[in-house]
Amino acid sequence: MKISMNDFVASVDLGGTNLRVAAVDDGGTILDERRIPTQVERGRDDVIERMCDLILDLSSDLRKKKRRLAGVGVGVPGLVYYHRELHESPNFPGKGYFPVKAKMEKILPVEVIVDNDANVAALGEVWKGAARGFRNASLLTLGTGVGCGIVLEGKIWSGTRGTAAETGHMIVDPNGELCNCGSYGCAETYASAPWVVRRARAAADRGESAFLKKLFRENDKATAADIFRLARTGDPASRGIYQLVGWALGIVIANLTNVLDLEKYIIGGGVAKAWGAFAPFMMREVFARSYVYRAEKMPIVRSRLIDRAGLLGAAHMVWQRLGR
Amino acid sequence: MKISMNDFVASVDLGGTNLRVAAVDDGGTILDERRIPTQVERGRDDVIERMCDLILDLSSDLRKKKRRLAGVGVGVPGLVYYHRELHESPNFPGKGYFPVKAKMEKILPVEVIVDNDANVAALGEVWKGAARGFRNASLLTLGTGVGCGIVLEGKIWSGTRGTAAETGHMIVDPNGELCNCGSYGCAETYASAPWVVRRARAAADRGESAFLKKLFRENDKATAADIFRLARTGDPASRGIYQLVGWALGIVIANLTNVLDLEKYIIGGGVAKAWGAFAPFMMREVFARSYVYRAEKMPIVRSRLIDRAGLLGAAHMVWQRLGR
Numbered sequence: 001m002k003i004s005m006n007d008f009v010a011s012v013d014l015g016g017t018n019l020r021v022a023a024v025d026d027g028g029t030i031l032d033e034r035r036i037p038t039q040v041e042r043g044r045d046d047v048i049e050r051m052c053d054l055i056l057d058l059s060s061d062l063r064k065k066k067r068r069l070a071g072v073g074v075g076v077p078g079l080v081y082y083h084r085e086l087h088e089s090p091n092f093p094g095k096g097y098f099p100v101k102a103k104m105e106k107i108l109p110v111e112v113i114v115d116n117d118a119n120v121a122a123l124g125e126v127w128k129g130a131a132r133g134f135r136n137a138s139l140l141t142l143g144t145g146v147g148c149g150i151v152l153e154g155k156i157w158s159g160t161r162g163t164a165a166e167t168g169h170m171i172v173d174p175n176g177e178l179c180n181c182g183s184y185g186c187a188e189t190y191a192s193a194p195w196v197v198r199r200a201r202a203a204a205d206r207g208e209s210a211f212l213k214k215l216f217r218e219n220d221k222a223t224a225a226d227i228f229r230l231a232r233t234g235d236p237a238s239r240g241i242y243q244l245v246g247w248a249l250g251i252v253i254a255n256l257t258n259v260l261d262l263e264k265y266i267i268g269g270g271v272a273k274a275w276g277a278f279a280p281f282m283m284r285e286v287f288a289r290s291y292v293y294r295a296e297k298m299p300i301v302r303s304r305l306i307d308r309a310g311l312l313g314a315a316h317m318v319w320q321r322l323g324r
Numbered sequence: 325m326k327i328s329m330n331d332f333v334a335s336v337d338l339g340g341t342n343l344r345v346a347a348v349d350d351g352g353t354i355l356d357e358r359r360i361p362t363q364v365e366r367g368r369d370d371v372i373e374r375m376c377d378l379i380l381d382l383s384s385d386l387r388k389k390k391r392r393l394a395g396v397g398v399g400v401p402g403l404v405y406y407h408r409e410l411h412e413s414p415n416f417p418g419k420g421y422f423p424v425k426a427k428m429e430k431i432l433p434v435e436v437i438v439d440n441d442a443n444v445a446a447l448g449e450v451w452k453g454a455a456r457g458f459r460n461a462s463l464l465t466l467g468t469g470v471g472c473g474i475v476l477e478g479k480i481w482s483g484t485r486g487t488a489a490e491t492g493h494m495i496v497d498p499n500g501e502l503c504n505c506g507s508y509g510c511a512e513t514y515a516s517a518p519w520v521v522r523r524a525r526a527a528a529d530r531g532e533s534a535f536l537k538k539l540f541r542e543n544d545k546a547t548a549a550d551i552f553r554l555a556r557t558g559d560p561a562s563r564g565i566y567q568l569v570g571w572a573l574g575i576v577i578a579n580l581t582n583v584l585d586l587e588k589y590i591i592g593g594g595v596a597k598a599w600g601a602f603a604p605f606m607m608r609e610v611f612a613r614s615y616v617y618r619a620e621k622m623p624i625v626r627s628r629l630i631d632r633a634g635l636l637g638a639a640h641m642v643w644q645r646l647g648r
Contacts, residue, residue, distance in 0.1 A: 136484050150583070152476065159585020160460050166582040169615040171575050174497055183578070183613040251495050254507070255579065258490040259474070261483020289507040291493040 003322050007070035008062060010055045011314035013117065013307075014038065014076045014092075016144075019047070021054045023062055024315035026324045028128045030308070031067070032058055044092050048100070052107040071322055072112045073314030074100065075120035077147070081162050083114050113318055117310055119156045119165055121268065122149025124313030129305035130266045137264040138256055139303065140167065140249065142271030146188045149313075150260070156317060168192070170255060172248045190248030191278075193271050196224040199241045209237035228274035239277065246278035250285020253300060257290040268303030275302060327646050331394035332386060334379045335638035337441065337631075338362065338400045338416075340468075343371070345378045347386055348639035350648045352452045354632070355391070356382055368416050372424070376431040395646055396436045397638030398424065399444035401471070405486050407438050437642055441634055443480045443489055445592070446473025448637030453629035454590045461588040462580055463627065464491065464573065466595030470512040473637075474584070480641060492516070494579060496572045514572030515602075517595050520548040523565045533561035552598035563601065570602035574609020577624060581614040592627030599626060 008031055013020040019038045023031040034054050040047060051074075059069040078089025084101040086092055092100075104112040122139035131137035135154045141147035146168030150157040158164050168188040169181050176185020177195075189195050200222070204212035211230050215222050230238035253265050267275070283298055305312060332355055337344040343362045347355040358378050364371060375398075383393040402413025409421040416422055428436040446463035455461035459478045465471035470492030474481040482488050492512040493505050500509020501519075513519050524546070528536035535554050539546050554562035577589050591599070607622055629636060 148583075152481070157476070157584070160587045161585055164583065164585035166585075166615050169582045169613075170579050171496075171613060172498065174571075174575055181615045183615070247498075251498055255494050256583070258493045259472075259488065259580070259583065260481070261485055261488035261490075263484045289495060291490050291505045291507070 003070055003324065004068070006067050008067050009071045009073060009315045009318040009322075010058060010069060011120075011311045011318070012051055012055070012072065012074040012076075013310040013314065014047070014051065014074065015117075016040070016077070019051055019054070020311060021051070021058055022311040022315065023058050023067075024312065026319050028312055028316070030311065032062065033311070034058055040093055044094050044098055045103070047092065048103045049107070052104055055108060069110055071110050071318040072104065072108055073120065073316075073318040074104070074112060074114045075117040075310040075314045076100065076114060077117045079163050079166070080114050080116050080158075083158065083162055086114070111318075111321070113314075113321060115156060115158060115162070115314070115317060116147070116149070116165065118147030119149040119158060120313035120317055121147070121305075121309035122151050122165075122266070122313065123156050123316050124305050124309035124311070125266050125268075125303060126151045126154065126313075127316040128312050129309055130301045130303055131264040134263040136260070136262040137266060138165075138167070138260070138262055139266040139268055139309070140191075140252070141269035141303075142191050142245075142267065143193055143269040145192050147269070150262075152260075155320060167252060167256070170252050172251045187248055187252045191245045191252075191271060193224040196227055196241055196245065196271060197222065199244070200227045200238065203237040203241065209235055211235040212237055224271050225273065228277055231274070231277045242274055242277035243281045245271065245274070246281025246283075247285050249278065250282040251289065253282065253286045254289035257286070263299060265300045266303050267300065268306065268309065272302060327394055327648065328392070330391050332391050333395045333397060333639045333642040333646075334382060334393060335444075335635045335642070336375055336379070336396065336398040337634040337638065338371070338375065338398065339441075340364070340401070343375055343378070344635060345375070345382055346635040346639065347382050347391075348636065350643050352636055352640070354635065356386065357635070358382055364417055368418050368422055369427070371416065372427045373431070376428055379432060393434055395434050395642040396428065396432055397444065397640075397642040398428070398436060398438045399441040399634040399638045400424065400438060401441045403487050403490070404438050404440050404482075407482065407486055410438070435642075435645070437638075437645060439480060439482060439486070439638070439641060440471070440473070440489070442471030443473040443482060444637035444641055445471075445629075445633035446475050446489075446590070446637065447480050447640050448629050448633035448635070449590050449592075449627060450475045450478065450637075451640040452636050453633055454625045454627055455588040458587040460584070460586040461590060462489075462491070462584070462586055463590040463592055463633070464515075464576070465593035465627075466515050466569075466591065467517055467593040469516050471593070474586075476584075479644060480637075491576060491580070494576050496575045511572055511576045515569045515576075515595060517548040520551055520565055520569065520595065521546065523568070524551045524562065527561040527565065533559055535559040536561055548595050549597065552601055555598070555601045566598055566601035567605045569595065569598070570605025570607075571609050573602065574606040575613065577606065577610045578613035581610070587623060589624045590627050591624065592630065592633065596626060
């Protein structure tokens with residue numbers, strides 16, 4: 001298919017709560033955007049159908065403006081094998097592999113490229129965000145887990161099977177806590193929101209902080225943001241937990257530096273809002289532990305696109321495939 | 325310069341003891357090979373001069389057979405910035421940056437490409453060795469230090485500045501021993517020859533092994549190979565040290581798996597001869613800790629080219645640059 005000036009690509013950000021679709025031109029302008037609740041409980045096939053309906057709706061509206069759909073890019077949480085199949089994603093409940101690409105291409109008239117949500121978000125940050133103008137960068141998203149995307153020479157590095165950049169499971173301390181993945185001391189057991197809460201709850205239970213004790217007594221659903229608030233007001237136990245977040249991220253970024261020698265490391269996700277509480281410890285650890293960056297400018301920045309990173313990155317991934 | 329069938333490239337393996345030069349054709353055949361002692365004590369410029377003399381000698385001999393030098397590839401230990409400058413290599417003593425490429429190109433009539441010795445060795449293993457037929461692989465060389473080369477999509481990944489694949493300084497245990505690099509618990513503090521000896525000596529001093537005690541009493545210069553021999557005969561302390569080597573390598577390879585999702589991980593270098601003593605522990609650790617490889621075939625193999633990996637890899641690096 002020959003690509004014309006009036007083409008657009010549809011990009012999808014399939015989150016746990018919202019399913020978002022955007023129409024993006026090759027300059028990175030979002031022409032239109034739609035969102036509906038994901039409603040995973042209705043099953044995988046239903047999500048696929050509603051996602052495609054949304055894309056077709058958007059396309060039909062834009063066709064009236066003489067704009068044509070040229071491709072579809074999808075960012076989805078979980079392991080995506082060979083840009084095709086999703087393996088046991090929390091946002092697509094169900095056992096085994098699920099052929100997202102094939103299912104969507106049965107409904108849609110164009111090629112569909114699927115990748116991990118953090119991978120496409122990293123590409124978004126390189127295209128239009130915090131790493132704009134750089135070719136080698138990594139994004140760490142601190143949320144329910146620790147997501148990661150790696151961009152090398154301007155393109156997503158998905159690995160041989162598509163499962164690269166699972167940096168949330170990089171081992172920070174081999175004697176650390178048991179992670180969901182079966183290993184111990186993964187980055188995720190320090191820098192994800194549930195683990196911040198879990199460590200705060202443990203500190204409260206151990207009687208290390210009257211503030212944390214009060215917090216959990218009054219609100220059993222207290223969040224990482226609540227604990228950040230306590231850290232800011234000076235509660236030593238809460239500060240210690242974010243210090244640990246920074247320490248763990250510092251070790252991860254030192255390792256990425258030594259292994260990949262990138263230009264920018266970007267921190268995003270909900271927990272990144274606590275930047276002030278963890279960043280100094282992160283910087284200190286990177287400085288002390290990265291063999292080669294030692295004397296240079298610290299290349300760690302905050303995410304700039306926030307919730308548009310995934311939509312823009314998924315679109316850029318498709319534009320790259322189309323040769324733009 | 326147009327490349328013809330009769331062209332060859334000269335590749336250099338600049339080791340601490342020997343300086344080796346080979347003439348390699350684009351099929352990977354070594355047409356000729358020379359070696360002289362490196363003699364680093366004579367200074368950096370002297371090494372450069374003798375290296376270039378050797379290449380010019382080789383070229384002049386091959387010219388009689390109608391073969392023409394098309395380029396030069398150099399593998400050298402240490403940090404190589406931007407394929408040009410060497411930073412404080414043990415084999416090139418002297419302070420600060422040393423412009424290997426520029427110095428050599430002043431003497432030689434062709435382009436010179438410089439990269440880290442482990443990087444080019446990894447490319448050699450992908451071209452003609454243990455990872456032949458694969459596009460994404462990493463080589464770990466266990467010697468005086470732990471060297472590493474990473475090949476992505478068939479090419480050396482040198483990073484933004486050329487300093488990638490310093491995986492010897494990946495952190496295995498943040499609370500481990502102080503490494504030369506200033507960090508703690510780097511891979512090198514477990515899996516390099518000097519650290520195997522150091523841990524064995526400490527075990528002997530602590531009275532943990534009569535065998536080790538005897539070894540060091542009789543031979544103050546006992547090597548990692550001597551300790552491997554004791555491990556094979558069943559000395560528990562010596563076995564424990566190689567178990568630790570395996571454990572550390574397992575954590576490193578699990579991290580590389582989670583971050584890069586490669587097809588092959590190759591283990592080379594002198595310490596790799598103790599394969600039987602560390603490999604089972606390495607495999608067990610990788611299996612337990614790598615999020616995505618869990619159920620698949622263990623992709624770890626031993627180096628096949630041994631001391632030709634660097635020469636072949638450096639040659640292939642040049643052939644790639646020349647478009648072959």
